Amino acid sequence: MNKQQLFQHIQKKQSFLCVGLDSDLKKIPDHLLENDDPLYAFNKAIIDATAPYCVAYKPNVAFYEALGDKGWMTFEKTVAYIRQRYPDQFIIADAKRGDIGNTGEMYARFYFNDMKVDAVTVSPYMGEDSVKPFLLYPQHHVVLLALTSNKGAQDFQLTEDCNGERLFEKVLRISQTWASDEQMMYVVGATQGHLFEDVRKIVPHHFLLVPGIGAQGGSLEEVCKYGMNSLCGLLVNSSRAILYADSSEDFADAAHDEAKKLQLQMADMLTKYLNK
Amino acid sequence: MNKQQLFQHIQKKQSFLCVGLDSDLKKIPDHLLENDDPLYAFNKAIIDATAPYCVAYKPNVAFYEALGDKGWMTFEKTVAYIRQRYPDQFIIADAKRGDIGNTGEMYARFYFNDMKVDAVTVSPYMGEDSVKPFLLYPQHHVVLLALTSNKGAQDFQLTEDCNGERLFEKVLRISQTWASDEQMMYVVGATQGHLFEDVRKIVPHHFLLVPGIGAQGGSLEEVCKYGMNSLCGLLVNSSRAILYADSSEDFADAAHDEAKKLQLQMADMLTKYLNK
Numbered sequence: 001m002n003k004q005q006l007f008q009h010i011q012k013k014q015s016f017l018c019v020g021l022d023s024d025l026k027k028i029p030d031h032l033l034e035n036d037d038p039l040y041a042f043n044k045a046i047i048d049a050t051a052p053y054c055v056a057y058k059p060n061v062a063f064y065e066a067l068g069d070k071g072w073m074t075f076e077k078t079v080a081y082i083r084q085r086y087p088d089q090f091i092i093a094d095a096k097r098g099d100i101g102n103t104g105e106m107y108a109r110f111y112f113n114d115m116k117v118d119a120v121t122v123s124p125y126m127g128e129d130s131v132k133p134f135l136l137y138p139q140h141h142v143v144l145l146a147l148t149s150n151k152g153a154q155d156f157q158l159t160e161d162c163n164g165e166r167l168f169e170k171v172l173r174i175s176q177t178w179a180s181d182e183q184m185m186y187v188v189g190a191t192q193g194h195l196f197e198d199v200r201k202i203v204p205h206h207f208l209l210v211p212g213i214g215a216q217g218g219s220l221e222e223v224c225k226y227g228m229n230s231l232c233g234l235l236v237n238s239s240r241a242i243l244y245a246d247s248s249e250d251f252a253d254a255a256h257d258e259a260k261k262l263q264l265q266m267a268d269m270l271t272k273y274l275n276k
Numbered sequence: 277m278n279k280q281q282l283f284q285h286i287q288k289k290q291s292f293l294c295v296g297l298d299s300d301l302k303k304i305p306d307h308l309l310e311n312d313d314p315l316y317a318f319n320k321a322i323i324d325a326t327a328p329y330c331v332a333y334k335p336n337v338a339f340y341e342a343l344g345d346k347g348w349m350t351f352e353k354t355v356a357y358i359r360q361r362y363p364d365q366f367i368i369a370d371a372k373r374g375d376i377g378n379t380g381e382m383y384a385r386f387y388f389n390d391m392k393v394d395a396v397t398v399s400p401y402m403g404e405d406s407v408k409p410f411l412l413y414p415q416h417h418v419v420l421l422a423l424t425s426n427k428g429a430q431d432f433q434l435t436e437d438c439n440g441e442r443l444f445e446k447v448l449r450i451s452q453t454w455a456s457d458e459q460m461m462y463v464v465g466a467t468q469g470h471l472f473e474d475v476r477k478i479v480p481h482h483f484l485l486v487p488g489i490g491a492q493g494g495s496l497e498e499v500c501k502y503g504m505n506s507l508c509g510l511l512v513n514s515s516r517a518i519l520y521a522d523s524s525e526d527f528a529d530a531a532h533d534e535a536k537k538l539q540l541q542m543a544d545m546l547t548k549y550l551n552k
Contacts, residue, residue, distance in 0.1 A: 022379070062375055066382040068352065068390065069345035076344065096375055098399065099338055100426040103298070106342040114344065123374065125401045125421055127428020145401055150376040152403020155450055162438050174431055 001090055001118055003182055003207065007231040009055045009088050014267035016232050017259060018056035018092065018209065019046070020239030021078065022063050027244050029251050039067075042251075043078045046243060047086065049256040053263035056090040056235050057082055058209075079115055090235070091117045092143060092209065098123035104133030112137045119143050121187060121209070124171045128178055135179045142184055146171050147199065149189025149212030172202040181206045188227070190218020190236070196226035207233050214241040220262075224269040232274060238262055277366055277394055279458055279483065283507040285331045285364050290543035292508050293535060294332035294368065294485065296515030297322070297354065298339050303520050305527050315343075318527075319354045322519060323362065325532040329539035332366040332511050333358055334485075355391055366511070367393045368419060368485065374399035380409030388413045395419050397463060397485070400447045404454055411455045418460055422447050423475065425465025425488030448478040457481045464503070466494020466512065472502035483509050490517040496538075500545040508550060514538055 010016050021043055025033075028042045035041040047057065059078055064071035082089050097107045097120060111120045112134075119141035122131055134142045147157055147168040157168045165173070175184060181203070188199050190212035199208070208227060212218035213236055220236065227234055238258075246254030286292050297319055301309075304318045311317040323333065335354055340347035358365050373383045373396060387396045388410075395417035398407055410418045423433055423444040433444045441449070451460060457479070464475050466488035475484070484503060488494035489512055496512065503510055514534075522530030 024378075024382075060379055062373075062379045062382040062386075065341075065348075066386040066390075068386070069348040072341075072345040072348060096399070096402075097338075097372070099372055100424070100428070102300075103336055103338045106300075106338040110338075110342040110344070114342075123372070123399045123401050124432060125399050126372075126424050126426060127431030127433070129426050129428040131428075148376070148402050150402060150405050152376070152405040152407075155403030156400060156443065156446065157403070159435075159437050159443065159446060161435050167432065167435065167443065170432065170435060 003231060006055065006090055006207070009090075010232045010270075013053070013055055013263070014270055015053055015055055015263040016234050016236055016266055017054040017262050018058050018235040018237040019050050019054045019242055019259065020094070020211070020237045021046070021057055021059040022239040022243065024063055025067075027247075029247055029249060031249055037074055037077070039071075039074045040077050043074070044081055045252040046255050047082060049252040050242060050259040051086045051089065053259040054089070056092060058092040058094050058237055060239070061093055061095040076115060079117055083116060090119070092119040092121065093117040094121045096121050096123050096145065098126050098130045100126060100130050101133070104130055108133045108137060112140045119185065121145065124175065131175065131178060135183055138183065140183070142179070143209050144171065144175055144184060144186050146186040147188045147192050147195060149191045149216050149218065153189065153192070169198065169202055172199065176203065185209055187211065189216070190220070190223050191216055193219065193222050194226060196223060200227060200229070204229060205233070207235060209235045209237065211237045214238055220265055220269065224273045228269070228273040230275055232270065236266070279507060282331065282366055282483065285366075286508045286546075289329070289331055289539070290546055291329055291331055291539040292510050292512055292542055293330040293538050294334050294511040294513040295322070295326050295330045295518055295535065296370070296487070296513045297333055297335040298515040298519065300339055301343075303523075305523055305525060307525055313350055313353070315350045316353050319350070320357055321528040322531050323358060325528040326518060326535040327362045327365065329535040330365070332368060334368040334370050334513055336515070337369055337371040352391060355393055359392060366395070368395040368397065369393040370397045372397050372399050372421065374402050374406045376402060376406050377409070380406055384409045384413060388416045395461065397421065400451065407451065407454060411459055414459065416459070418455065419485050420447065420451055420460060420462050422462040423464045423468050423471060425467045425492050425494060429465065429468070445474065445478055448475065452479065461485055463487065465492075466496070466499050467492055469495065469498050470502055472499060476503060476505070480505060481509070483511060485511045485513065487513045490514050496541055496545065500549045504545070504549040506551055508546065512542070
């Protein structure tokens with residue numbers, strides 16, 4: 001899926017919601033634990049309930065990896081389910097990988113060729129040759145960590161060099177020389193508020209994956225005010241607020257309602273800030 | 277295993293060799309492909325051949341993850357095999373993970389509780405709260421990426437702030453406040469040569485995991501001259517040079533010889549630089 005197609009889906013659905021599949025055996029409703037693959041049953045129900053209101057899904061790889069070989073089967077089945085039932089959804093493996101040469105190639109081949117996700121989150125710390133293997137797949141996307149939503153983002157990402165350029169700004173600037181805005185996207189946390197202005201000075205045309213609204217305290221309005229561009233350019237993620245809106249047998253209805261609520265807010269934001 | 281025990285093994289074996297298990301179906305000898313689990317058969321043979329000459333194994337997670345659920349079973353069996361047969365070996369999962377809060381906790385629990393490795397490599401980009409979940413296991417170790425061996429290390433890791441402190445130096449300095457040198461180790465690439473002097477000014481007592489000798493061109497002598505401390509403080513990794521020393525049925529003998537050759541060089545280095 002290219003940027004233009006993603007934007008068309010955003011316009012059609014009036015939503016730029018990404019549902020994060022941080023699916024945790026300890027948090028899903030008890031009655032699902034009777035299934036052969038409880039997480040898959042949970043994911044299917046969440047996906048069916050939310051698909052009309054979102055344009056992307058982001059399975060968080062850690063939650064599947066933590067279950068060993070069974071977890072990977074759940075991951076693969078979940079991606080295949082989305083692909084088959086909802087082919088217009090953009091799928092991001094939130095893996096935060098990043099390694100050099102042949103190691104990076106292994107990761108890229110696995111996620112893009114085998115798992116068939118559209119995009120993978122990648123850490124920039126090891127530099128160009130740790131990101132390049134993922135860019136060898138022109139139909140796929142790298143979502144590079146730039147300015148994350150957590151408190152630890154302050155430890156290194158905001159460090160200024162002698163010219164006053166902060167590390168996240170350098171990551172944005174330098175990584176643009178590795179691929180175009182068709183292939184590269186960035187993680188920018190909703191909690192960073194007005195720093196979206198600084199991000200957009202460097203990457204006006206890129207899509208940004210934005211975690212951190214809801215539980216983490218980021219403001220959707222602020223993200224849109226400072227971050228939206230002429231193709232929307234935002235995929236705003238919500239995980240726990242949707243997945244665990246209700247812990248009873250009605251969990252899917254509650255997830256539906258939560259996703260719809262966010263979609264309606266996003267429709268307002270598109271009216272207010274798109275092309276402004 | 278604590279630092280002192282690791283040092284005792286180094287003294288006993290006169291080796292600080294870490295064998296990197298970057299085991300690749302495309303590179304292992306053809307005759308092994310007839311096995312039910314060819315990579316496990318390969319790993320067992322490599323481990324049996326090299327165990328007398330090394331003190332650590334470092335399975336590179338990408339190579340197992342790339343095979344999906346089957347790969348994870350191979351990973352788990354490999355770690356269990358080392359644990360059972362060679363309990364004095366230090367096992368590092370080279371995963372380069374790093375994620376916040378509950379996600380980081382999932383990774384930490386999986387690698388330390390379930391997979392039972394001694395240490396995991398972690399990326400520092402997201403800061404303290406992405407590393408802390410791994411530090412909740414006091415008997416286990418974080419090997420934090422500081423100054424890697426690849427060309428891309430130049431892109432961000434060498435960026436100087438206004439006080440002339442480079443990013444890798446800041447990572448070393450700040451991360452020391454998160455845990456002691458009993459729990460924290462660092463990745464420093466052998467290709468960085470004399471920069472080991474700068475690393476040791478900040479972390480004189482920590483163990484360093486050193487990739488990049490052999491195929492990548494780093495010098496063992498230089499690493500030892502600038503990097504060795506009173507507990508050795510080095511785990512020097514070799515992967516391809518050992519694993520793929522020979523592609524015939526004699527691959528294990530060739531791996532044995534290659535590991536022994538490195539061990540002899542390391543014994544010389546210990547004589548020359550330990551307590552100097």
